[in-house]
Amino acid sequence: MTDDTREPPTVVVVDAKTPGNVGTIARAMKNFGFSELLLVDPPELDPDGEAYGFAGQARADVLPSAREVSFDHVLETYHTVGCTAVTNEDDRNHVRFPYSTPADLAERLPTVEGPTALVFGRERVGLTNEELARIDEICSIPANADYPVLNLGQAATVTLYELRDLALEDTQLPDVERVRAPEPALERLYDNWEGLLEELNHPEGKREKTMRMIRRVYGRADPTEREVNTFLGLLRRATERPDRRE
Amino acid sequence: MTDDTREPPTVVVVDAKTPGNVGTIARAMKNFGFSELLLVDPPELDPDGEAYGFAGQARADVLPSAREVSFDHVLETYHTVGCTAVTNEDDRNHVRFPYSTPADLAERLPTVEGPTALVFGRERVGLTNEELARIDEICSIPANADYPVLNLGQAATVTLYELRDLALEDTQLPDVERVRAPEPALERLYDNWEGLLEELNHPEGKREKTMRMIRRVYGRADPTEREVNTFLGLLRRATERPDRRE
Numbered sequence: 001m002t003d004d005t006r007e008p009p010t011v012v013v014v015d016a017k018t019p020g021n022v023g024t025i026a027r028a029m030k031n032f033g034f035s036e037l038l039l040v041d042p043p044e045l046d047p048d049g050e051a052y053g054f055a056g057q058a059r060a061d062v063l064p065s066a067r068e069v070s071f072d073h074v075l076e077t078y079h080t081v082g083c084t085a086v087t088n089e090d091d092r093n094h095v096r097f098p099y100s101t102p103a104d105l106a107e108r109l110p111t112v113e114g115p116t117a118l119v120f121g122r123e124r125v126g127l128t129n130e131e132l133a134r135i136d137e138i139c140s141i142p143a144n145a146d147y148p149v150l151n152l153g154q155a156a157t158v159t160l161y162e163l164r165d166l167a168l169e170d171t172q173l174p175d176v177e178r179v180r181a182p183e184p185a186l187e188r189l190y191d192n193w194e195g196l197l198e199e200l201n202h203p204e205g206k207r208e209k210t211m212r213m214i215r216r217v218y219g220r221a222d223p224t225e226r227e228v229n230t231f232l233g234l235l236r237r238a239t240e241r242p243d244r245r246e
Numbered sequence: 247m248t249d250d251t252r253e254p255p256t257v258v259v260v261d262a263k264t265p266g267n268v269g270t271i272a273r274a275m276k277n278f279g280f281s282e283l284l285l286v287d288p289p290e291l292d293p294d295g296e297a298y299g300f301a302g303q304a305r306a307d308v309l310p311s312a313r314e315v316s317f318d319h320v321l322e323t324y325h326t327v328g329c330t331a332v333t334n335e336d337d338r339n340h341v342r343f344p345y346s347t348p349a350d351l352a353e354r355l356p357t358v359e360g361p362t363a364l365v366f367g368r369e370r371v372g373l374t375n376e377e378l379a380r381i382d383e384i385c386s387i388p389a390n391a392d393y394p395v396l397n398l399g400q401a402a403t404v405t406l407y408e409l410r411d412l413a414l415e416d417t418q419l420p421d422v423e424r425v426r427a428p429e430p431a432l433e434r435l436y437d438n439w440e441g442l443l444e445e446l447n448h449p450e451g452k453r454e455k456t457m458r459m460i461r462r463v464y465g466r467a468d469p470t471e472r473e474v475n476t477f478l479g480l481l482r483r484a485t486e487r488p489d490r491r492e
Contacts (some may be wrong), residue, residue: 098424148418172401178344189250
């Protein structure tokens with residue numbers, strides 16, 4: 001989040017028929033940090049049924065806090081983003097074009113303050129053209145031209161994944177994906193390889209080229225200190241061959 | 247795809263318990279252009295059951311073409327990417343760190359030729375540490391630190407969505423998301439607004455500032471020609487007020 005006071009977008013599900021899909025959406029919301037779920041004409045959500053069964057840990061908060069509201073209430077309260085599988089529409093179609101992709105929204109929404117709702121439609125037919133006509137902007141997930149229609153729960157999962165930075169302060173992942181070994185360790189590694197090449201009587205004329213290749217392989221792999229230490233140990237043993245000593 | 251001869255990654259599901267998840271994965275594969283599905287220790291996939299029920303149009307191709315193989319076969323045949331919910335691991339953990347995110351893979355995999363498999367584990371426990379240890383690299387979806395564990399079908403959907411460019415030639419979406427109206431149409435629009443301001447006796451001293459604001463709003467919205475034409479018509483009528491003529 002770019003601003004601590006900003007609320008992440010609200011999620012609205014219109015006229016879902018399958019409780020399992022509502023549960024799947026609640027779980028994705030919790031996985032990606034969203035909390036407010038509004039339901040327009042929802043199916044019955046039995047605490048022992050599929051909605052709660054599919055919700056994972058969202059069964060403890062997102063799902064039981066969901067509120068039933070009218071479509072008009074949503075339009076009056078939020079800037080609405082309608083999610084739909086646009087199919088080859090162009091600028092002659094006012095209702096479904098222009099559209100944004102979830103990745104576009106992920107860039108733009110953090111720069112706008114004001115309450116926003118992501119609106120997902122019913123299974124099979126999605127949001128009707130009449131509903132889309134009343135909505136502020138259209139979002140469409142790029143997919144296979146031959147079969148672009150995602151299942152409702154899967155479409156919401158992809159959209160919420162892309163917009164996670166609007167809702168999550170931190171992810172479970174460390175800030176960095178790799179901690180590259182310190183340069184002195186890497187230089188020691190290359191020294192040890194050179195030592196091994198010498199020990200193996202690798203042709204003098206080829207050593208420079210071989211060393212360049214070795215540096216490039218490790219260079220691309222960004223090895224961690226622990227990984228480098230493992231190689232250092234192996235190279236030392238390969239060079240000294242303590243097992244062969246008398 | 248960057249190369250017509252390149253095969254998109256194969257999808258491998260290890261020891262899934264729920265046929266519905268296999269169907270969900272097959273559907274996401276079809277939505278994002280993947281076709282080869284391998285199953286290690288799969289549940290029974292009854293043509294009248296949930297796997298086929300959840301597969302959408304993938305019930306006609308991806309799912310019936312799925313082959314049962316051994317985990318060893320996968321390791322011997324492919325560069326394997328194991329998908330798992332890493333939780334705050336760091337460089338002291340050899341098995342789950344370093345990792346890549348799906349977005350990283352989407353950047354790197356198109357630059358590498360060779361058969362690749364995306365490997366998804368069973369529900370609840372995912373891939374075991376023993377399985378991960380035999381795999382070439384780890385992929386992890388950034389999610390809520392308090393609840394990073396996605397449902398199997400949802401994790402596969404997000405990963406395949408991110409990697410769609412490896413499998414799809416084209417999406418259903420037009421090449422452009424907007425076709426901005428031609429500049430002469432936009433200039434006509436601004437002229438008409440100026441005409442309306444004059445007609446409304448908008449204070450002379452404020453006109454320039456108001457026009458700048460109007461240009462900025464339309465400038466950010468990238469309106470289509472059809473949208474501009476709609477405004478042109480409205481402005482003309484607002485300026486001329488034919489309804490007020492005697």
